[in-house]
Amino acid sequence: MKRLTSLIRKEFYHIFRDKRTLLILFGMPVVQILLFGYAITNEIKDAHIAILDQSNDEVSRRLTDKLVASGYFLPDGQAESIGDVEQLFKEGRIKMAVVVEPDFADKLQHEGGASVQLLADATDPNMANTLVNYATAIIQNFQLELNQPGQPPILVGAEVRLQYNPSLKGVFLFVPGLITILLMLVSAMMTSISIAREKETGTMEVLLASPMNPGQVIIAKVVPYFSLAFLDAVVVLLLGRYVFGVPIMGSVPLLLAEIMLFIIMALSLGILISTVAQTQQTALLLSLMGLMLPTILLSGFIFPIENMPLPLQIISHIIPARWFIVIEKAIMLKGVGIAYFWKETLILIGFTVFFIGVSIKKFNVRLG
Amino acid sequence: MSNSIIEVENLTKRFGTFKAVDSISLEVKQGEIFGFLGANGAGKTTAMKMLSGLLSPTSGKAMVAGFDVFKQQNQIKKSIGYMSQRFSLYDDLTIKENIRFYGGIYGLKRKQWKEKGERLIKRLGLDEVEGKLLKDLPLGWKQKLAFSIAILHDPKIVFLDEPTGGVDPITRRQFWEMIYEAAHDGITVFVTTHYMDEAEYCDRISMMVDGRVEAYDTPEGLKKKYGVKTMNEVFIKVARP
Numbered sequence: 001m002k003r004l005t006s007l008i009r010k011e012f013y014h015i016f017r018d019k020r021t022l023l024i025l026f027g028m029p030v031v032q033i034l035l036f037g038y039a040i041t042n043e044i045k046d047a048h049i050a051i052l053d054q055s056n057d058e059v060s061r062r063l064t065d066k067l068v069a070s071g072y073f074l075p076d077g078q079a080e081s082i083g084d085v086e087q088l089f090k091e092g093r094i095k096m097a098v099v100v101e102p103d104f105a106d107k108l109q110h111e112g113g114a115s116v117q118l119l120a121d122a123t124d125p126n127m128a129n130t131l132v133n134y135a136t137a138i139i140q141n142f143q144l145e146l147n148q149p150g151q152p153p154i155l156v157g158a159e160v161r162l163q164y165n166p167s168l169k170g171v172f173l174f175v176p177g178l179i180t181i182l183l184m185l186v187s188a189m190m191t192s193i194s195i196a197r198e199k200e201t202g203t204m205e206v207l208l209a210s211p212m213n214p215g216q217v218i219i220a221k222v223v224p225y226f227s228l229a230f231l232d233a234v235v236v237l238l239l240g241r242y243v244f245g246v247p248i249m250g251s252v253p254l255l256l257a258e259i260m261l262f263i264i265m266a267l268s269l270g271i272l273i274s275t276v277a278q279t280q281q282t283a284l285l286l287s288l289m290g291l292m293l294p295t296i297l298l299s300g301f302i303f304p305i306e307n308m309p310l311p312l313q314i315i316s317h318i319i320p321a322r323w324f325i326v327i328e329k330a331i332m333l334k335g336v337g338i339a340y341f342w343k344e345t346l347i348l349i350g351f352t353v354f355f356i357g358v359s360i361k362k363f364n365v366r367l368g
Numbered sequence: 369m370s371n372s373i374i375e376v377e378n379l380t381k382r383f384g385t386f387k388a389v390d391s392i393s394l395e396v397k398q399g400e401i402f403g404f405l406g407a408n409g410a411g412k413t414t415a416m417k418m419l420s421g422l423l424s425p426t427s428g429k430a431m432v433a434g435f436d437v438f439k440q441q442n443q444i445k446k447s448i449g450y451m452s453q454r455f456s457l458y459d460d461l462t463i464k465e466n467i468r469f470y471g472g473i474y475g476l477k478r479k480q481w482k483e484k485g486e487r488l489i490k491r492l493g494l495d496e497v498e499g500k501l502l503k504d505l506p507l508g509w510k511q512k513l514a515f516s517i518a519i520l521h522d523p524k525i526v527f528l529d530e531p532t533g534g535v536d537p538i539t540r541r542q543f544w545e546m547i548y549e550a551a552h553d554g555i556t557v558f559v560t561t562h563y564m565d566e567a568e569y570c571d572r573i574s575m576m577v578d579g580r581v582e583a584y585d586t587p588e589g590l591k592k593k594y595g596v597k598t599m600n601e602v603f604i605k606v607a608r609p
Contacts, residue, residue, distance in 0.1 A: 006472020010461065017460045017501075202454030209420050209450035209527075210473045211442060 003212060007220030014194065015224055021190065029182055029232050033239045036174040047131055048076040050088050050097040055104035063116070063142050063156075067098060072134050089121055096120045096131045108146070113155035122162035132160050133245050175240035176328035177301030179233050179259070180321045184295050186229040187222075187263050189287035191270030195221055196283035199274075214363065222267045229263045230256075249335025258331065258345065262324045265348050268355035269320075275362040295321040320351045373398045373525060373556050374419060379428035379437075381414050388414040390579035391428065396572075398524075401547060401557040403570030403587075407607055411579040412560050413529065419558070420527050421445045433524045446474075449518035453530035453560075457514050459503040463494055466502060467517060474521035481520070488516045508539030512546060519550055526550065528559040532566065544569050564600040573599075575606045582606050 015021050051064050067073055077093055079085045085097045099117040101107070107114035118135050120128035136158045143156040195218075198204040207217050237255075240246035248255060269291065277283035296302060298312060299321035305313055316322050323344040330341045338345065374396035381389040389411045396402045406412045417423035419432050421441035430437040433447040450456075457466045464485065471481025489498050492512055502510060511531065519526050528547075532540045544566065551557050559570070567573055568587050575583040583590055583606045587599055594605045 003473050003475055006469055009472075010458065010465075010469045013461055013465060014458070201459075202452045203456055203458060205422070205452045205454075206450055206456040207473070208422055209445060209448070209452075210470075211445045211475065212473050213442070 004216055004220055007207075007212065007217065008223050011194070011220055011224040015228070024190065025186060025228055025232065026235075028185075029178075029236050030239065032178055032182070033175070033236050033243070036178060046074040047072060047096065047127075048094045049073045049131075050077055050079040050085055050094045051075050052079040052082070052085055052097060052099045054102040055100050057103075057105040059105035059108060059146075060100045063100065063104075063139070064098065066142055067135060067138055070134070070138055072131075085119065089119070092121075094121070095127060096135065098135065108154050108156070112152055113157060115157035115159050117159045117161060119161050128162055129245065132162075136160070174301075175236060175244075175246045176325050176332060177299070178240075179236050179328065180262070180299065180301065180324050181292070181295055182232050182236060183229050183259070183263055184266050184291055184321060186232055187225055187266035188270035188273065188291050189284070191222055191225045191267055192273035192277060192283040192287055193280050194225075195271070195274035196277045196280045200279050218271060222271070225270075226260075226263055226267060229266070230260065233259045233263075246332070248332050250331035250337065254338060255328070255331045258324070258327050258348075261345065261348050261352070262320070265320055265352040265355070268352050268359065272355045272359045272362070275359050294319050298322065299325055301325060320348060323347045371398045372396060373433055374402075374558070375429075375431045376419070377429040379415070379418060379430050380426050381411075381418060381423065382426040387579050389418070389425075392576070392579075392581045394574050394581060394584055396525075396556060396558060398556055399551055399554050400571040401551050401559065401569065403567045403573035404558060404560045404576070405564075405567055405573055405603065406560075406576030410576040412576055415576070416527055416529060416558070416560065419444075420448055420450055447524045449521065449523035449526035449555075451514050451518040451526070451528050451531055453533055457502055457510060457517065460501060462501055463489065463498045463505075463513065466513070467520065470517045470520055476521055484520055488513075488520065492516060508535055508542075511535055511539065512543060515543065515546055515550075519555055523555065525556040525558055528557065530560050530562060532561065532563065540566070564598065564603055567599040567603075575603065577607055 015025070049067075051067075053060050053064055068075055073096070077084075077088050079088060079097065082099070085094075085099065088094045089097070097117075097119040099119065101115055101117070104114045116139055118132050120132050122128040139156055139158045143154065146154045146156065195204075198207065204217075208214060212220075234256075237248065241248065270287070273283055273286050273290070277286055294315075298305075298308075298316045298319045300316070301321070305316050305322065308316065327341045327344050327348075330336050334340075372395045374394070376392060376394050378391045378393055379389060380387060380391050392411075392415060404412055404416065414423065418425045418437055419430065421432075421437065421444040424441075425437060432444045435441075435443040435447070437444065458469070461469065467485040467488065468481055471485065476484070489495055492509070494509070494513070497505065502513075505513075515526075515528070515531060518528075532543055535543065540563070547557050547559070547569075559566075561567065570587065572586050573584075573590070574581050583593075583602070585593065587602075590602045591597065591599070594602050596602055596605065
C-alpha cells in the first residue's frame with residue numbers, strides 16, 4: 001500500500017509540473033463550457049415579447065412595467081387574446097409572451113396567489129430558456145416585494161410553457177456532450193500518453209524491474225486521472241448549472257456513479273491504447289483519431305444520430321460515448337431513474353470488461 | 369558453488385521459432401563485477417531480462433540470489449537493483465523526490481530513505497541542487513545519481529544495462545569508481561557494455577554471439593586464450609570468427 005502511494009504521488013508530480021497537462025485538465029473545461037454556452041446564447045437585450053394582460057389591474061400593471069423596465073424585454077405588437085399571441089409567435093415577431101391571468105390582483109388578495117404564464121418560442125431553445133429564466137427571476141423578485149412581514153404570504157407563480165419544442169431537443173445537450181468529451185480526453189488520452197511516456201523514456205522498464213507488479217503500476221497511473229477526470233466533470237456540471245442553468249432533474253448520486261463508470265471505461269480504453277503505442281506521439285494520434293473524433297462526431301453530441309446515414313448509425317453503436325450521452329440526458333434532463341437506462345449502463349460495463357480483458361491479454365503476450 | 373549468486377544452466381528463451389537466448393550457462397560469484405558483452409541483437413538484453421525477473425524463460429534453469437527465475441520473480445525483484453541503458457529517473461521530479469519515489473516503491477521506510485538519501489546526496493556533492501528538477505542537471509550527474517538510487521535499497525545484485533552510454537570519459541571513469549565501491553560493499557554487479565575498455569575493469573566476462581555464450585572467463589584469461597593484447601581484439605575474434 002505504501003509503495004502504491006509512492007507511485008501515485010509521483011504521478012501527481014508529473015501532472016502538476018506539466019503546464020500543458022494542467023491546461024488541458026483545468027483550462028479546457030472552463031473555456032469549453034463558456035464557449036459552447038455563449039456561442040449558442042444570444043445576448044438578451046430588448047428581446048421582443050408580447051404582453052397579454054387579461055386582468056389589467058394595478059398590481060398586474062406593476063408587474064408588467066417591472067418586466068419591461070428591466071431592459072431585457074421590449075413589448076412588441078398588441079395582443080388581445082391567446083389567438084393574437086399565437087399569431088405573433090408564428091410571424092416570428094416575438095420570442096416570448098407574458099400572459100397574466102384574469103383577476104390577478106383579486107386572486108392575490110383573496111386566494112393568496114395568482115399565476116403568470118410565460119410562453120417561449122423554443123425553436124431556439126437556448127434563447128427560450130434564458131428568456132424564461134430572466135422573466136422568472138423578475139417575477140420572483142416581484143413576489144418578494146409584494147410580501148409584507150406579518151401578513152399571510154402571497155405567491156406569484158410563473159408557469160412556463162415552451163412552444164414548438166417542448167422537450168427542448170438540442171438544448172442542454174452540450175453539457176452532457178462536453179462532459180463526455182472531457183472525460184474521454186482526460187481519462188483515455190492523457191492516461192495512454194502518460195503510460196507511453198514511461199515506455200518512451202525507459203522508466204517503465206525500471207518500474208517493472210522493481211517489486212511493483214504491472215497491475216500496481218497501472219493502478220497508480222490511473223488513480224490520479226480518475227480523480228482529476230471526476231473533478232472535471234463536477235466543474236462542468238457546476239458551471240452548467242450556475243452559469244447556464246442546465247438542470248439536473250434526476251438523482252445526482254446516480255449521475256455521479258454513471259460518470260465514474262464512464263471514467264473507468266475510458267481509462268481501460270486508455271490502457272488498451274498504451275499497450276499498442278510505444279511512443280507518446282502514437283498514443284496521441286491513436287487517441288485523437290480513434291477516440292476523440294468518433295466521440296465528437298458519432299456520439300450524437302453534435303449531429304443527431306437519427307439523421308446520419310445508416311452505415312454511420314451502425315458504427316455509432318460501438319462508440320461508448322453514444323450510450324453515455326443517453327444516460328446523462330436521461331438523468332439530467334428527463335429526471336428518470338436507472339430503470340430507463342440499465343441497458344446502456346450494462347453496455348458501458350461490457351465495454352469496460354472487454355477493454356480490460358484485451359489489455360491484459362496483450363500485456364501477457366508481450367511479456368510472453 | 370557456495371558463494372555464487374547467479375547460477376544459470378541451459379537457459380533458453382524462444383520467441384516463436386526464433387531462439388533469442390540459446391541454452392546459455394554461466395555463474396556469477398557474490399561481490400564480483402560481471403561483464404556481459406555481446407553485439408547488438410546477440411540476446412544480452414533478453415538474457416538480462418530473464419535474470420531480473422522481467423521475462424519468463426522458455427526452458428533451462430536459473431537461480432538469482434537464491435530464487436528461481438521461473439517461480440520466484442517477485443522475490444528476485446526485491447533483491448536486485450536495475451538501471452536501464454536509457455535514463456531511468458524522472459526528469460520532472462527533483463533529486464529528493466526521485467530518491468523518495470524509488471525508496472517508496474522498494475518499500476523503504478521514511479527514516480531509511482531519508483538517511484540514505486542524505487548520505488547519497490552528500491557523497492555525490494549534490495547538496496546545493498537537491499531541490500532542483502532533474503532535467504536541470506548534466507547527464508553525467510544524472511547517471512551517477514541513477515546508479516546510486518538503483519542500489520539505494522541495498523540489493524544483493526545490481527543489473528546495469530549499458531549504464532555509460534553517451535557519457536563523457538571522465539564521468540565514465542567516475543562511474544566505474546562507483547561500481548568498484550559498490551562491489552567492495554558486497555553488491556554483485558552485472559553489467560552490459562559496448563566499451564571494450566570497460567570490459568577490462570570487470571572481474572570476469574561472458575560474450576554472447578547469436579544467443580549463445582561464446583566466451584566466458586577473466587579478461588586476462590580471454591586475452592591469453594585468443595592470443596591478443598586487448599579486449600577489443602578478443603571481441604572481434606569472438607564475434608566474427
